[in-house]
Amino acid sequence: MARLLGLTSAALLAVGITAQTSTYVNPAVPTHTPISGDYTGPLRPQVHYSPPQGFMNDPNGMFVDADGTWHIYYQYNPTGVVAGNQHWGHATSKDLYHWVNQPIALFPPEERVYVFSGSAVVDVNNTSGFFPDQDNGVVAIFTLARYYEDGSGGPQTQNIAYSRDGGYTFEYYAANPVIDSTSPQFRDPKVIWYEDHWVAVVAYSQEFVVGIFTSPDLKTWEFASNFTRHGLLGAQYECPNLVKMPVRDADGAVLGETYVMAVSIQPGAPLGGSVTEYFLGDFNGTHFTPSDAVTRLTDFAKDNYAAQFFYGVPDGQNQVNLGWASNWQYTQKVPTGNLEGWRSAMTAPRVNYITEAPRIGLVMVDEIYDISPILDSKLKTSTCGGGDGTVALDYSSVESGALYIEVNVTNINTTLLTDYSTLNISFASPASGEILQSGFYFGGDTPFFVNRGGIKGFDNVFFTDKFSVSDVYSSGSSDTLASWSVKAVIDRSIFEVFVDRGIHAGTVVFYPSQPLTTLNLASRLPEGARVSVDIWSLKSAWAEYEDEQGVVYGNVTSSGNSTSRRSMVYESNFSV
Amino acid sequence: MARLLGLTSAALLAVGITAQTSTYVNPAVPTHTPISGDYTGPLRPQVHYSPPQGFMNDPNGMFVDADGTWHIYYQYNPTGVVAGNQHWGHATSKDLYHWVNQPIALFPPEERVYVFSGSAVVDVNNTSGFFPDQDNGVVAIFTLARYYEDGSGGPQTQNIAYSRDGGYTFEYYAANPVIDSTSPQFRDPKVIWYEDHWVAVVAYSQEFVVGIFTSPDLKTWEFASNFTRHGLLGAQYECPNLVKMPVRDADGAVLGETYVMAVSIQPGAPLGGSVTEYFLGDFNGTHFTPSDAVTRLTDFAKDNYAAQFFYGVPDGQNQVNLGWASNWQYTQKVPTGNLEGWRSAMTAPRVNYITEAPRIGLVMVDEIYDISPILDSKLKTSTCGGGDGTVALDYSSVESGALYIEVNVTNINTTLLTDYSTLNISFASPASGEILQSGFYFGGDTPFFVNRGGIKGFDNVFFTDKFSVSDVYSSGSSDTLASWSVKAVIDRSIFEVFVDRGIHAGTVVFYPSQPLTTLNLASRLPEGARVSVDIWSLKSAWAEYEDEQGVVYGNVTSSGNSTSRRSMVYESNFSV
Secondary structure (H helix, E strand, O other): OOOOOOOOHHHHOOOOOOOOOOOOOOOOOOOOOOOOEEOOOOOOOOOOOOOOOEEEEEEEEEEEOOOOOEEEEEEEEOOOOOOOOOEEEEEEEOOOOOEEEEEEEEOOOEOOEEEEEEEEEEOOOOOOOOOOOOOOOEEEEEEEEEEOOOOOEEEEEEEEEEEOOOOOOOEEOOOOOOEOOOOOOEEEEEEEEEOOEEEEEEEEHHHOEEEEEEEOOOOOOEEEEEEEOEEOOOOOEEEEEEEEEEEEOOOOOEEEEEEEEEEEEOOOOOOOOOEEEEEEEEEOOOOEEEOOEEOEEOOOOOOOEEEEEOEOOOOOOOEEEEEEOOOOOOOOOOOHHHHHOEEOOEOOOEEEEEEEEOOOEEEEEEEEOOOHHHEEEEEEEEEEOOOEEEEEEEOOOOOOOEEEEEEEEEEEEHHHOOOOOEEEEEEEOOOOOOEEEEEEEOOOOOEEEEEEEEOOOOOOOOOOOEEEEEOOOOOOOOOOEEEEEEEEEEEOOEEEEEEOOOOEEEEEEOOOOOOOOEEEEEEEOOOOOEEEEEEEEEOOOOHHHEOOOOEEOOOOOOOOOOOOOHHHOOOOOOOO | OOOOOOOOHHHHOOOOOOOOOOOOOOOOOOOOOOOOEEOOOOOOOOOOOOOOOEEEEEEEEEEEOOOOOEEEEEEEEOOOOOOOOOEEEEEEEOOOOOEEEEEEEEOOOEOOEEEEEEEEEEOOOOOOOOOOOOOOOEEEEEEEEEEOOOOOEEEEEEEEEEEOOOOOOOEEOOOOOOEOOOOOOEEEEEEEEEOOEEEEEEEEHHHOEEEEEEEOOOOOOEEEEEEEOEEOOOOOEEEEEEEEEEEEOOOOOEEEEEEEEEEEEOOOOOOOOOEEEEEEEEEOOOOEEEOOEEOEEOOOOOOOEEEEEOEOOOOOOOEEEEEEOOOOOOOOOOOHHHHHOEEOOEOOOEEEEEEEEOOOEEEEEEEEOOOHHHEEEEEEEEEEOOOEEEEEEEOOOOOOOEEEEEEEEEEEEHHHOOOOOEEEEEEEOOOOOOEEEEEEEOOOOOEEEEEEEEOOOOOOOOOOOEEEEEOOOOOOOOOOEEEEEEEEEEEOOEEEEEEOOOOEEEEEEOOOOOOOOEEEEEEEOOOOOEEEEEEEEEOOOOHHHEOOOOEEOOOOOOOOOOOOOHHHOOOOOOOO
16 A cells, blocks of 8 residues: 555545444445446556546455456545545456456445555465365455544554455454554555465565564464665555565576565655565565565556565466556546546556576566457558568557557567667557657667657656666677567557566556557568567457446446445545 | 667767877877867856767766866767767866866777776875876776777776876876776776775676776786675666765764765666666775665766766765766767757766665765855845745846756644645746746655656657656654755756755756746745745856857867967867
């Protein structure tokens, strides 16, 4: 959970509220039924998760269950399009692209106490004792953040709730908190299983400390160690993740495994606002020991924060994560709030493992997860055996407005490269003249860049226009015939690129005043280089759930006691 | 020295060249006399150093001599406005603002061998043996970089040259190189004195290693240790600096001293291109041991690279540095080349020491050096005892176009701050509508921002528009009456800000199509806050050296054998 510094009392107290005996529920927030949403707006991503209505930030509690259902929860203000009033929204998916909105999973337990970020685990062996007769019990561990009447922050404590129905509904544990604290800056527990015990990493945000705790049962926690003041500090540490993943060679063969400690910093990222960094190292069940002093970033742009790794991926497999595709510097101002009643999407799901990148050494790969479930038609396949080539595509007939693009360049004679050896991919709106540019320079400093400065539907003093990363795609002077690749998804208001097998990834939100409908790709490369381009339209992952009015209701049948669909269309007064 | 990756053979070989017996001199490059320059162009900084003509990058060889004369040398292409053909340009100053151009100090020793970055020391005790009868001998140590006819890079070796006239003219040492190498990526030696020996730090750029060498005499060097893979890697390490500086409390009292290891990375900065990071630690004469794993950046914007600390500042005093105010991503494209025949300025000089910043802990202060020598008239003094205030100023009559601004805000009741508590400073051109914005948000995430996106004289896909840094200016909830300050210099095409006593600094170049001539300052702060604003015009540091045609000739008398001023006006064909 983020944005403590910026939470104004006005935002937090915008909603009229009354107390209830057990779990506090704001009467404006529906229980036991999903909130419905209109996913048809021109800025609404069609293959990314975004909340039905209201304001979303960090992903929380992510796990995959034994049936292969992926669960995401998220920081959710169901009563407005700015941050505040944090609940845990919930959605499920079988493929990480088609999401079914579920009823809100966690509600504030009392007035002015909010459910901040955290994680969830499947307690297969009933270590907690909450699940005597089942192996699919889910325990969520999260921060409860108290605010006083004057808007100032009270203690943040770590608490648990358990679900006997596989993560759809939760009961607060009676003996909360499980990790007490008097600090107003102590939050975002992420729990994993290590051999014979649970391990939680929790941020002491303004001390730049990740506290590591252990537990046999998720209820009693013992302090184990601190990991402190590493890498970029920004002005706060948030949302730590500790996760083990395979180390693979360039062909994918497993060479070993290592731990990753990811820390989100907010505010104070080098590009402004929010960013996530990570450290490689060993973990012995109580202590994380970094293997070097290198600071690595998960994203070269500005819109991927607080990513969480799904709990439950089998040991030895690649990890899977998704993050919040926004930045606290402008997330509460972007135009989707006023225009379409929602704010913030998640990134596409990503696959993670460690590999050796040319020159820079070990990095965490962040590569788009299998996109086949939403691939629609192949709009274009182009192979160019010379150096120069262009592809022009009008995709205005693609209903989703979403494309997937793969470009592979092989046989690059590196001795012939110049500063002008480029591959450019741009998307434009002929109606408005807006343009989103991206591209790679093969010579010189080898930057991949994205420029959203030509998009005119939103701007403010923090909405940085240009991003770039140097991608050393070919090292060693003997290797004169190099290869390079990029994968990209464009989805109405979000653009994600995965450079050179995901060694670098960039997430860029943009808000065009008119839909982008044309693609232009141009390569200028030395003789002999082979460029292959494949462009697919993407199926909307939301359209199939829409009724004739375009409304997505989510899962209105699974969790009982809902009234009719129609009556549950959620109405609210959004304050912006 | 940077830009190896991007040096094309075309750039390097743009000049016709013939060999000479001892020191190779391109006949197009004047010797023994300064190159003249026109410093009157509308984009030409008036209180910053920029070269008379041609292309400049990294500062080199910086030292202050026993008479208090500050010497800067710099990577210099005197025959074009793009990188290549590296010489060491030279200028001197008594106050770090008024610079006198000197004859070029170091020339390429042979064809296709260039003088890359390095440093200089005053060999007071004649450890080198070059200076039997003097205590002001200067030894420069630098990289010679060989390029082959096909443009590919050969070995980079470390070499020395000595000056018996205080740094104006140099002789190459006969037994060069002093640190040999077969690596094409080994460069930028920076030398300091440690107790009883010399210490050099040199970058193995693409291995992300700073090699530490020791020497008794500057001629024989011994490998001592490596400092490796620390912080952000980017795609190369360059221009390391190792320097000792005092640790001071908020009142300036000395608490101790510490070493700073600064490393410039290029390409691959988080914001794209070039940036400098630094690490704090101990140095025992052979090994640098970082005191923590924190990665700190010297600048929150994109235009301060390869800064060097002056050799010769007395032990125990604050250090002094200046950097190259540009970025390799666009430095060879900026419009000063075509319009005015020069490219790149240095930053203003800065004073450095270590202090404890609120929350984030020890940081290197980067505060503007005593600016009094160029202060002209105080244009405005405004003190506002309420929360809201504005200052509007038309400074079109200021001939230099340069201003210095100090804003101090005190008595800030932090419990009354909101996300809308701001102080904004903007500069505009009424003629063109261009605007350069900056400002601070006192509530929320406390960002200071600069936005050059409203300036229209230059753009490319790497010329990022917006920069920000979170400045935690007040920590501790008991401290409800906080203070905050900013100092800023605007100088035609360069804007530098020093936030909260230099805890954060930002350097931003910008290229307006029309001069900026109006300033607007507006504060919106809680009742009781006191805002004091002082604005001075700055005297051009160049105008006093101009002849009636506006030409600055530099020091044409000091180094002998020049012909008349008039005949030495340097003419060249600039290739852009």
